[in-house]
Amino acid sequence: MTPTLSPRIQATAAPAIPTVRGWAARYAGAAGPLIDLTQAVPGYPPHPELLARLASLAGDRATSGYGPIDGDLPLREALAEDMAAFYGADIAAADIAITAGCNLAFSMTMAVLGGPVVLPVPWYFNHRMALEMAGIPAIPLPCRAEDGFVPTREGIEAALKAGGRVLVLVTPNNPTGAVYPATLIAEAAALCRRHGAWLVLDETYRDFLPAEACPPHDLFRDAGWRDGLVHLYSFSKAYCVPGHRVGAIACGPVFREALLKALDTQQICPPRAAQAALAWAVPALRDWRAGNRAIMAERGEAFRRVAARLPGWRLDALGAYFAYLRLPEDGPSAMPAAEALATGRGLLGLPGPFFGPEQERHLRLAFANVELPSISAIADRVSNDVSARA
Numbered sequence: 001m002t003p004t005l006s007p008r009i010q011a012t013a014a015p016a017i018p019t020v021r022g023w024a025a026r027y028a029g030a031a032g033p034l035i036d037l038t039q040a041v042p043g044y045p046p047h048p049e050l051l052a053r054l055a056s057l058a059g060d061r062a063t064s065g066y067g068p069i070d071g072d073l074p075l076r077e078a079l080a081e082d083m084a085a086f087y088g089a090d091i092a093a094a095d096i097a098i099t100a101g102c103n104l105a106f107s108m109t110m111a112v113l114g115g116p117v118v119l120p121v122p123w124y125f126n127h128r129m130a131l132e133m134a135g136i137p138a139i140p141l142p143c144r145a146e147d148g149f150v151p152t153r154e155g156i157e158a159a160l161k162a163g164g165r166v167l168v169l170v171t172p173n174n175p176t177g178a179v180y181p182a183t184l185i186a187e188a189a190a191l192c193r194r195h196g197a198w199l200v201l202d203e204t205y206r207d208f209l210p211a212e213a214c215p216p217h218d219l220f221r222d223a224g225w226r227d228g229l230v231h232l233y234s235f236s237k238a239y240c241v242p243g244h245r246v247g248a249i250a251c252g253p254v255f256r257e258a259l260l261k262a263l264d265t266q267q268i269c270p271p272r273a274a275q276a277a278l279a280w281a282v283p284a285l286r287d288w289r290a291g292n293r294a295i296m297a298e299r300g301e302a303f304r305r306v307a308a309r310l311p312g313w314r315l316d317a318l319g320a321y322f323a324y325l326r327l328p329e330d331g332p333s334a335m336p337a338a339e340a341l342a343t344g345r346g347l348l349g350l351p352g353p354f355f356g357p358e359q360e361r362h363l364r365l366a367f368a369n370v371e372l373p374s375i376s377a378i379a380d381r382v383s384n385d386v387s388a389r390a
Contacts, residue, residue: 197228
């Protein structure tokens with residue numbers, strides 16, 4: 001008898017980015033060099049001093065052994081101080097756990113909280129995949145283009161009344177780039193308290209918020225935040241170190257006590273050299289991060305101008321790293337259109353169906369990882385004819 005695989009793994013969709021990049025193998029190069037807008041990676045290198053420290057620390061015997069399962073204290077202290085200043089709130093190292101990337105932070109958080117989990121649609125595909133693999137039910141929370149892809153208070157309440165025990169919000173959002181208003185975040189937190197649900201707030205892209213949107217909410221100013229809020233953060237984007245896999249969870253003592261079990265089992269400890277380098281970088285590179293926020297804003301505005309030149313296409317949302325484009329109504333749906341753009345024009349973007357139900361008319365383009373000339377070239381790659389030939 002042939003052994004079988006886990007039914008949950010088999011039922012989980014294939015990874016989105018490798019699927020789309022596989023189409024690029026059929027691109028002959030006629031339209032110019034490949035423009036890859038599939039993955040949210042910074043389109044510039046890490047700070048040279050951070051690279052130098054990473055190189056030195058990687059060869060240091062002190063960073064080669066196991067560390068605390070919830071992360072090294074210097075980085076926890078540095079992040080707590082940074083968050084306290086950013087949110088204008090009382091946040092301490094005891095509230096912080098460091099993880100081997102933010103995807104793992106989400107998976108471990110879900111292992112602690114269970115479900116059902118309310119996920120706004122469109123959702124970040126790895127969040128949905130993590131729930132599927134863990135066998136945790138998801139309750140889709142539809143978000144509409146006419147609402148800026150921001151969930152409504154009524155929708156959140158209905159999902160919680162339908163049995164949601166955890167509400168996940170991602171702002172700035174992946175895939176749409178939408179920034180959730182502070183009022184909506186406050187209402188979501190109040191609804192979670194009323195219904196006895198946890199709020200999991202993923203702010204991976206908070207370093208790229210416009211200055212006028214900071215702080216993005218007042219949740220940490222509530223003395224009781226530790227009783228119902230779990231906050232996720234990633235160092236990958238702000239410090240350009242996605243390959244080093246460092247993320248963080250901010251939480252209260254009850255959640256933290258349970259989290260330590262997941263941390264000990266799933267990661268043992270986060271990468272030590274990267275933690276040591278980032279403990280220096282968090283305070284030292286504050287101005288450099290602000291400069292990168294300006295770079296991302298410039299790229300976003302450049303993409304907005306390009307989108308305005310695409311006949312029949314509609315830019316439904318844009319922010320942080322992402323643009324969420326609606327396809328022309330007289331063209332094919334997202335999957336064949338994205339494949340045609342990849343194979344015929346060398347433009348790689350992620351079709352909406354990877355981000356949940358009823359997304360067949362949208363593409364996500366991660367403009368953050370290319371420079372301005374490549375953004376300008378997008379207009380020449382996208383046309384109604386290419387969509388029609390899909």
